[in-house]
Amino acid sequence: MPLTDLRQYIEGLRSLGEIQEIDVPVSLDLELGAITRRCYENGAPAPLFKAFSDHPSGFRILGAPAGTSRQPGLYLSRVALSLGLPPNSSxxxxxxxxxxxxxxxxxxxxVVDDAPCFENTTTGDDVDLTRxxxxxxxxxxxxxxxNTWGCIVARTPDGSWTNWxxxxMMLVxxxxxxxxxxxxxxxGMVAQAWADIGKPMPFALALGVEPAIPFVCGMPLPAHVNESDRLGAFLGRAIETVRCRSVDLEAPASAEILIEGYLHLDEKVAEGPMGEFAGYVPVEPSMRRPVYRVTAMSHRNNAILPVVVAGEPVEENHTAWGIPTSAQxxxxxxxxxxxxxxxxxxxxxxxxxxxxTVPRDWRRRTGIEDSAALCQRIGKEVFTTKAGAVIPKVIVLNDDVDPTNTRELVWAFATRCHPLMGHATFEHIPAAPLLxxxxxSEKVASxxxxxxxxxxxxxxxxxxxxIRASFRHGYPPEIVDRVKRRWHEYGFH
Structure with missing residues (x-):
């Protein structure tokens, strides 16, 4: 059955042993973040916080919603389950x-007529995000x-492009x-299109949506491609959306919490710093950044807020951003x-x-004669796209190496990369300022x-x-099969 909301997803994780309910009250000030960070680093189940020592009851928080697992065969089970794939997918x-x-x-x-998030709605002066x-x-x-795991909905003034x-987003x-x-x-492109006609950008922030949505939000699709349409193609079904109450937008109907309003590029406040995907809390002070003014807030009863605690790998920036970027x-x-x-x-x-990785016959397939030219071609293809904007370093290998096996990758890079030969370098290429x-100067110039x-x-x-001197590559297939079959016979467990 498709998992069409966050609560179904949590039950799916529970069936895999990937949810840890936390009934004791924890503090929102650092304690919750520290627990979630330790879950990432230990491969522990996703923590579901049910009570807070410094905030009233009525809400829950799900930490590490797409982190990795230490369970054998289920390393990427949260990612796979989110996308409707078998939990043991590689x-x-x-x-x-x-x-x-x-x-x-x-x-x-x-578009559907109603959604559970409208069980509680406030508008105008009655909105209070601190609840x-x-x-x-x-x-x-x-x-x-x-917002660390929510879907931001924005549409160009002419209605031709709806971006997720x-x-x-920091609370002001x-x-x-x-x-x-x-x-x-x-x-930013959509917001600028609104600023060009002298208006703030309507936005909706859908928090706690069905589990596949954050993955398409993190996928670096080309401009003017609707993420909702591409996710529908991937899942083989249309995503349900619902009309917002105070802005002319449709947001994911599965949201636990829905926040609406307008983004003002010309109004700025101090924002950040924040621990980010590279694994550091930046040393730079706060920056002046645009303001999202809220006009409506809705939420389900006992709503669940998903939270990502960005930092050292592996967390959702690396799974829900990195894997879709690899695919693109x-x-x-x-x-x-x-x-x-x-x-x-x-x-x-x-x-x-x-x-x-490329096959050993890449020359015959491409007509490219030497490896340096191939690396130059790959660099041009990667670095000129939105998908490659965040990537500063590309490693090109033959496909006898499994790039998902970190131990194998380190060995291959160390033994196959000549320090002087054939590397392709590119100067003044667009880059994410959070590298x-x-x-x-590079951050300012992006x-x-x-x-x-x-x-x-x-x-x-x-x-x-x-020939690789390894078990998998260094022996005839019949010997590899025989050793596998007799492994317990030899006395190994």
Whole structure:
């Protein structure tokens, strides 16, 4: 059965042993964030907080909604379950499924008459965001962050493009929020289109939506492509939306909490810093960022707020942003004629690495003669797209290496990457300003240098590869099968 809301998803996680209910009251000030961070780092079940020592009852919080699991065979079970795939799906299987869906015809959403989130609604001066349990997530954060896993809905003034995205939003006061609105990001493009006609941008923030929605919000689709339509194509069914109460938008009907209002680019307040996907709380002070003014707030009874505590891998920036980005790049590289067998952003690399693998006969398939030229071509294809904007470093390998196996990847990079030969470098390429190592001038310019590491064999080898001295690659198949069959007979457990 499809999981069409957050509560169904939680029950699905419970059946897999991936939910830990926390009945004892915890503090929204750092304690909840610290618990969730430890769950990420230990592979523990997703914590479902039911009581808070410093906030009234009536709400719950789900931490680590798409984190990884320490259970054997279920490492990416939360990701797979969210997307309607078998819970034992591998990272490459998930990326392949998402990439394949990009060639399917779009399935637009359908509008329903009502939604559970309207069980409680306030508008105008009666809105009070502080009624929600908004946590202080990291020591060093500049404020409390309400949106870390919600779907921001925005539409261009002419109605031609409805964008769904995720971006952090900090609570300012009872009716205002603020967050990063980057000009190169799609929500920034839509907001600028409204500013160009002298109006603030209507927005809706849907929190606690059906589990697949954050993954398409994090997928770097091209501009003017509706995320809702692409998710419908992937799932094979239309997403249900509902009309908002105070703005002319439709938001996901599955929302636990729905916040509506207008984004004002010309009104700014201090926002941040915040612990982010690279794994650090920045040393820079707060920045002046645009204001979201709220005109309506609705929520279900006993509503559930999902919370991501960004930081060192692996968390949702690396799963729900990294895996869809891997899928988009896989699709784009293949569409460009490069015979890519895998595209994968290693979860532990915090979106700073992309691994691309190619078959040994890539020369015959592409007509490209040498590995340096191939790396240059891959770099141009990756770095000029929205999907590649966040990626500063690409590693190109033969496909005898599993890019999802970190131990194998480290070995291959260390032993196959010549320090001087064939790397493709690119100067002043657009880059996400939250990359960890950027200088201030690069952050302001949103541009930096990027590189493709050539880890392919010397061109003089042709299609020959040395035999890997490993169990899987270094013995005839019949010996590998025999050892596997007799493993317990040898006395191993």
């Amino acid at each position: 990272g490459l299987e998930i990326a392949e499924a998402m990439a394949a869906s990009l060639d399917l015809p779009p399935v637009p959403p359908v 929600l349990p908004v946590p202080l997530l990291h020591h060093g954060d500049g404020g409390r962050y309400l 995205s995720i971006a952090r 006061d009872s009716r205002r929020m603020s967050g990063i609105v980057a000009a190169e990001q799609h929500v 790049i896989l699709h784009d590289l293949r569409a460009s004629g490069i015979p890519v067998t895998a595209s994968w952003i290693p979860l532990e690399a915090a979106l700073h690495w992309l691994v691309v 960890a190592y950027l200088r201030t 541009a930096t240098g990027k590189v493709v590491y050539n880890c392919l064999p010397p061109d003089e080898w042709g299609e020959a590869l040395p």
